[in-house]
Amino acid sequence: MHFFNHFGKYLLMLRDMFSKPENMRLYWKELMHQCNEIGIRSLGIVVIISIFLGAVTTVQTAYQLVTPLIPKTTIAVIVRDNIILELAPTLICVVLAGVVGSRIASELGNMRISEQIDALEIMGINTKTYLILPKIVAALIVVPFLVIVAAVLGIWGGKVAGELSGILAPNIYNAGLLEEFIPYNVFFAMSKAYTYAFIISSVPTYFGYYVKGGSLEIGRASTTSVIISCILILLADYALAAILL
Amino acid sequence: MIEIKNIHKGFGDKKVIEGVSASFEAGRCNLIIGASGSGKTVLMKCIVGLLQPDTGAILYNENDFIDMNEEARKEIRQQIGMLFQGSALFDSMTVEQNVMFPLNMFTKKSFKEKQERVNEVLEKVRLSGVNKKYPAEISGGMKKRVGIARAIVLNPKYLFCDEPNSGLDPKTSLVIDQLIREITTEYNMTTIVNTHDMNSVMEIGDKILFMHEGKKEWEGSNKDIIFSKNKNLNDFIFASDFLRDAKDMRMLELRGKMDNERNMDELLK
Numbered sequence: 001m002h003f004f005n006h007f008g009k010y011l012l013m014l015r016d017m018f019s020k021p022e023n024m025r026l027y028w029k030e031l032m033h034q035c036n037e038i039g040i041r042s043l044g045i046v047v048i049i050s051i052f053l054g055a056v057t058t059v060q061t062a063y064q065l066v067t068p069l070i071p072k073t074t075i076a077v078i079v080r081d082n083i084i085l086e087l088a089p090t091l092i093c094v095v096l097a098g099v100v101g102s103r104i105a106s107e108l109g110n111m112r113i114s115e116q117i118d119a120l121e122i123m124g125i126n127t128k129t130y131l132i133l134p135k136i137v138a139a140l141i142v143v144p145f146l147v148i149v150a151a152v153l154g155i156w157g158g159k160v161a162g163e164l165s166g167i168l169a170p171n172i173y174n175a176g177l178l179e180e181f182i183p184y185n186v187f188f189a190m191s192k193a194y195t196y197a198f199i200i201s202s203v204p205t206y207f208g209y210y211v212k213g214g215s216l217e218i219g220r221a222s223t224t225s226v227i228i229s230c231i232l233i234l235l236a237d238y239a240l241a242a243i244l245l
Numbered sequence: 246m247i248e249i250k251n252i253h254k255g256f257g258d259k260k261v262i263e264g265v266s267a268s269f270e271a272g273r274c275n276l277i278i279g280a281s282g283s284g285k286t287v288l289m290k291c292i293v294g295l296l297q298p299d300t301g302a303i304l305y306n307e308n309d310f311i312d313m314n315e316e317a318r319k320e321i322r323q324q325i326g327m328l329f330q331g332s333a334l335f336d337s338m339t340v341e342q343n344v345m346f347p348l349n350m351f352t353k354k355s356f357k358e359k360q361e362r363v364n365e366v367l368e369k370v371r372l373s374g375v376n377k378k379y380p381a382e383i384s385g386g387m388k389k390r391v392g393i394a395r396a397i398v399l400n401p402k403y404l405f406c407d408e409p410n411s412g413l414d415p416k417t418s419l420v421i422d423q424l425i426r427e428i429t430t431e432y433n434m435t436t437i438v439n440t441h442d443m444n445s446v447m448e449i450g451d452k453i454l455f456m457h458e459g460k461k462e463w464e465g466s467n468k469d470i471i472f473s474k475n476k477n478l479n480d481f482i483f484a485s486d487f488l489r490d491a492k493d494m495r496m497l498e499l500r501g502k503m504d505n506e507r508n509m510d511e512l513l514k
Binding site: 022026110116118119121 | 293294295318319320321322323325326327329330331333334335336346347349350351405
């Protein structure tokens with residue numbers, strides 16, 4: 001029952017955020033601000049994580065492929081497919097659910113508790129359109145971009161790790177990257193990125209927007225939103241794999 | 246003018262407001278007073294539309310706010326200014342940006358015109374020279390004044406103040422009260438102040454609505470309050486021995502039984 005209450009309220013929130021903006025220029029400014037907050041401010045952590053993900057995947061794949069019967073280019077194939085299909089979209093979005101999700105939930109929760117949302121309502125502003133819609137749209141714009149960056153850097157990280165540890169030469173790695181490449185995998189990764197972008201922006205906005213109480217509840221809302229987002233990402237991961245692959 | 250008719254509001258089984266009716270005239274400071282939990286904040290939230298009453302009518306210049314469509318409501322809301330208990334300033338914006346926000350959202354004025362208007366209202370609330378400061382860098386009293394400046398920047402017809410003096414010292418409270426009165430009279434606004442500050446009641450209470458356990462218990466002005474025989478009102482207003490003594494002295498003074506020297510011996514007789 002509790003679940004259906006939340007789900008219904010979440011759907012109503014999404015429905016209500018579609019209304020005519022009072023001033024398009026301010027909404028555009030808010031959208032750009034959110035793109036910066038969600039995208040640019042998360043870029044550092046995405047870069048670090050994806051390089052090391054690629055590096056570790058290369059080293060561990062090489063460790064498992066001990067037989068000389070399998071060509072070394074296979075390591076690059078496995079790294080490439082692992083990163084494009086799973087690591088770049090899913091793992092990066094789980095990290096973003098923590099970084100971006102907690103920030104969104106705390107920001108909106110703080111605005112709710114300190115009556116800033118009420119102040120906007122009183123002015124005649126649709127707070128769902130002004131506060132929630134730009135966050136979701138910004139996430140839909142920048143998260144797929146971050147996933148592409150993560151995939152590129154992950155594959156590059158694998159190449160660097162392979163060379164530094166003497167596992168395989170860069171030219172073999174490059175040759176492996178071109179072997180049996182399936183462009184559909186990129187479409188699949190992007191489908192995941194858009195789905196997760198929606199989850200990691202809409203779930204925290206819901207928990208932050210409807211927070212009640214004080215600072216303790218803001219913390220709880222933030223934690224809950226991250227947990228729920230991560231669970232939903234994993235469920236969506238399985239569902240998308242089952243449907244699209 | 247704002248009229249409320251037979252407002253009822255409850256949360257689950259708990260009735261918070263029961264059949265409150267009143268009218269609030271323009272150009273006067275209308276106060277809603279009452280103990281904590283008496284329903285005054287819920288009543289104010291119903292009037293401004295942050296909560297939907299269960300039954301009743303809220304009329305803004307004879308237009309029913311509850312039955313209006315969303316567009317008409319938006320229009321009314323743009324004529325409302327509100328000062329919140331915690332000021333509700335946007336933390337990430339400077340004082341100037343906070344006050345300019347409604348102008349940015351609802352007007353097509355040039356930046357220079359907007360800046361002139363912001364400076365004008367900041368001067369009105371006696372806050373010149375803090376334009377570039379953030380809310381975290383100014384005092385509680387200053388935040389309230391910025392809140393008032395933001396509330397009046399669009400020249401609203403209706404001004405709502407929720408506990409404008411909470412957390413302020415008596416002297417700063419008086420400044421805020423006088424500011425509210427000045428703005429109300431100058432712009433002929435319909436002002437509704439939600440308070441339990443007795444200084445405000447006596448200072449600006451042109452019309453006072455006393456709420457007790459969700460019902461309207463008493464209605465009058467700051468001049469009538471001293472003569473009221475309503476027990477709940479007297480228990481609330483004159484809660485301390487000091488205030489009760491002060492009331493008795495004032496009554497004796499007004500009945501001519503005591504001179505202005507306030508002779509305690511005479512009072513004790």
